[in-house]
Amino acid sequence: MENKNYKGVWVFAEQRDGEIQKVSLELLGKGKELAEVLGVKLTAVLLGDNIKKIANELIYYGADEVILVEDKGLNLYITEPYTKVMTEIINERKPEIILLGATAIGRDLAPRISARIHTGLTADCTSLEIEEETNHLLMTRPAFGGNLLATIICPDHRPQMSTVRPGVMIKLERDENRKGEIIEYPCNLTPEDINIEIVEVVKEKKEKIKIEEAEVLVSGGRGIGNKENFNVLEILAKELGGVVSGSRAVVDAGWIERDRQVGQTGKTVRPNLYFACGISGAIQHLAGMEESDLIVAINKNDSAPIFEVADVGIVGDVHKIIPAVVEELKKI
Numbered sequence: 001m002e003n004k005n006y007k008g009v010w011v012f013a014e015q016r017d018g019e020i021q022k023v024s025l026e027l028l029g030k031g032k033e034l035a036e037v038l039g040v041k042l043t044a045v046l047l048g049d050n051i052k053k054i055a056n057e058l059i060y061y062g063a064d065e066v067i068l069v070e071d072k073g074l075n076l077y078i079t080e081p082y083t084k085v086m087t088e089i090i091n092e093r094k095p096e097i098i099l100l101g102a103t104a105i106g107r108d109l110a111p112r113i114s115a116r117i118h119t120g121l122t123a124d125c126t127s128l129e130i131e132e133e134t135n136h137l138l139m140t141r142p143a144f145g146g147n148l149l150a151t152i153i154c155p156d157h158r159p160q161m162s163t164v165r166p167g168v169m170i171k172l173e174r175d176e177n178r179k180g181e182i183i184e185y186p187c188n189l190t191p192e193d194i195n196i197e198i199v200e201v202v203k204e205k206k207e208k209i210k211i212e213e214a215e216v217l218v219s220g221g222r223g224i225g226n227k228e229n230f231n232v233l234e235i236l237a238k239e240l241g242g243v244v245s246g247s248r249a250v251v252d253a254g255w256i257e258r259d260r261q262v263g264q265t266g267k268t269v270r271p272n273l274y275f276a277c278g279i280s281g282a283i284q285h286l287a288g289m290e291e292s293d294l295i296v297a298i299n300k301n302d303s304a305p306i307f308e309v310a311d312v313g314i315v316g317d318v319h320k321i322i323p324a325v326v327e328e329l330k331k332i
Ligand code: FAD
Pocket: 145, 146, 220, 221, 222, 223, 224, 246, 247, 248, 249, 250, 261, 262, 263, 264, 265, 266, 267, 277, 278, 279, 280, 281, 282, 283, 284, 285, 288, 298, 299, 300, 301, 304, 316, 317, 318, 319
């Protein structure tokens, strides 16, 4: 079938426990922009059980319409039923672009769908644009260990599919005045499609704020010296109402948990304030934090690359500067 028969931009609206994941709202922001350039509708596709009540949220964040599929078999994410339902709707409605979050679910689901519908997939994108002359989707992602950015097109097949890193795109302001249509779609799952039984879901006990959702991040690098010294970063983070994160070097050293790593192979963050303490500013680290609103860097080496992206640079020893900053904050 010809490419011109495919129309519309779709966002897979990922929900867990009836809560729409932030990355899906970010994708609606980007999807709206792409749909406007192409002059087409933005559609959110929402799968789950008993989730109708959250469909309107997707409209408030920019969707023109929501395709809603409800079934008990879609209650928790299982690869096969989700792939089957998505593939059926795509084959029937033929969107030209499909965006998914590069989350555990998105990374599992997107390649299965693309294989079933025989189209390409660009994973882990950090930028999406429409090429003016051809209307191809330009999908950009880090390549060769983050040393260059590759822009990829899918010229011959439709839909064009992409997973996008959380924290990279910007969600629109929630607007309850936005209007849209909710299309309830029949679900044709049979018991044979549900080939896995989820016996129990064990939730992570810790109630930490995710670093990609924190407004303030106090991030430590190898310059902090050792695991125990991270306590002072915890104190600074507490004073600022923030969360501690770090470079890959400190994650590899076991000084902080892996889910707190910022960078190309960690999380992409965009906080209001990013404190980089004893971090050199390797390109793979910058890839995850350079879009932060305000970057404050402390490093004893005045030519550390982190100073090239910092709004405020402090040349000095973290062990002296951080306690001094904490002391001043306590006075406020
Ligand atoms: P270093 O580069 O060792 O820097 C330590 C800094 O601390 C130095 O600038 C030093 O001047 C300063 N310092 C030392 N003592 C003090 C002191 N007392 N006071 C003040 N400053 C001090 N890295 C990431 O962070 N995230 C990623 O996602 C990531 N992904 C990668 C993916 C690939 C494929 C590869 C190849 C690498 C990746 N890296 C990543 C690793 C990255 O290249 C760097 O090695 C890493 O970011 C360095 O961490 P760092 O800045 O903590 O350590």
